Amino acid sequence: MRWLVLCLALLPLPAFAQDKAQTLADLKAELGQLSAQFNGLKAELVQSGAAATGAAGGDALQRMDAMEAELTRVTAKAEEIELKLNRVISDGTNRIGDIEFRLCEQTEGCDPSNIPETPILGGDTAAAPAAADPALAAGTDTGTDTAAAADAPELAMGEKNDFDRAKAVLGQGDFRAAADLFATFTQSYPGSPLSEEANFNRGEALTKLDDTANAARAYLEAFSGKPGGPFAAESLLKLGQALGALGQVPDACVTLAEVGNRFPGTIHATNAQVSMQGLGCP
Numbered sequence: 001m002r003w004l005v006l007c008l009a010l011l012p013l014p015a016f017a018q019d020k021a022q023t024l025a026d027l028k029a030e031l032g033q034l035s036a037q038f039n040g041l042k043a044e045l046v047q048s049g050a051a052a053t054g055a056a057g058g059d060a061l062q063r064m065d066a067m068e069a070e071l072t073r074v075t076a077k078a079e080e081i082e083l084k085l086n087r088v089i090s091d092g093t094n095r096i097g098d099i100e101f102r103l104c105e106q107t108e109g110c111d112p113s114n115i116p117e118t119p120i121l122g123g124d125t126a127a128a129p130a131a132a133d134p135a136l137a138a139g140t141d142t143g144t145d146t147a148a149a150a151d152a153p154e155l156a157m158g159e160k161n162d163f164d165r166a167k168a169v170l171g172q173g174d175f176r177a178a179a180d181l182f183a184t185f186t187q188s189y190p191g192s193p194l195s196e197e198a199n200f201n202r203g204e205a206l207t208k209l210d211d212t213a214n215a216a217r218a219y220l221e222a223f224s225g226k227p228g229g230p231f232a233a234e235s236l237l238k239l240g241q242a243l244g245a246l247g248q249v250p251d252a253c254v255t256l257a258e259v260g261n262r263f264p265g266t267i268h269a270t271n272a273q274v275s276m277q278g279l280g281c282p
Helices: 003-010 013-018 024-048 057-105 124-132 146-151 159-171 175-188 195-208 212-225 232-245 249-262 267-279
Strands: none
Touching: 057 212, 159 175, 159 195, 175 195, 195 212, 195 232, 212 232, 232 249, 232 267, 249 267
């Protein structure tokens, strides 16, 4: 399995748990209920002396044995799922770091030793943007309207002005200056709710400059920073197309196929299919 497959397959961690018959949260809730019932029954029998004398009968004692066995089963299942999720987080984080390293190797002037440490998938940094954006948290379709998304969270002083200035320069066609301004923005305001769009716009500017490798890195940062964000589908599409342009056709095919898997029925999924046909993907 190629290095990109698992990277893309593992990003949305909640979906991994939802594929199970019971989520980890359900198992923990069930475990708590069973523990309370078991302890209550045990306390009742001990207080009455029935457990010691056998007055409670075989039925109550059998219930205790059955509940204890069920507690053991549920605990083991919860621990099994938690271990799998931990492996997913570790492996997915390593895969993201790997793709960043490979893109850096193809980028002129990029020093792999200076690549920042990859944030842990599913950690606080990944959850922060969703918590900061009430519209996204509520499941509202924000589209690509930056103003609506930017008004909700509290921004640092000058943050919106710096973003708007970079976007204005992009609109004027000064792609080199725009790419530099968006790069400066993401460095100056790490974790900004506007980071996803800033990285995407940086990718657009670099694409216009035919700097495909750096554009791919920008699209990757936009997608991995917010896999469920309003620019996620298009960022993943542009990443796949950039990988194809760089000659990494197998990885491009996997990435483009993932657009349809994650965002079915969208124009981006349709465009991904067209790109796959152009690359001769299976």
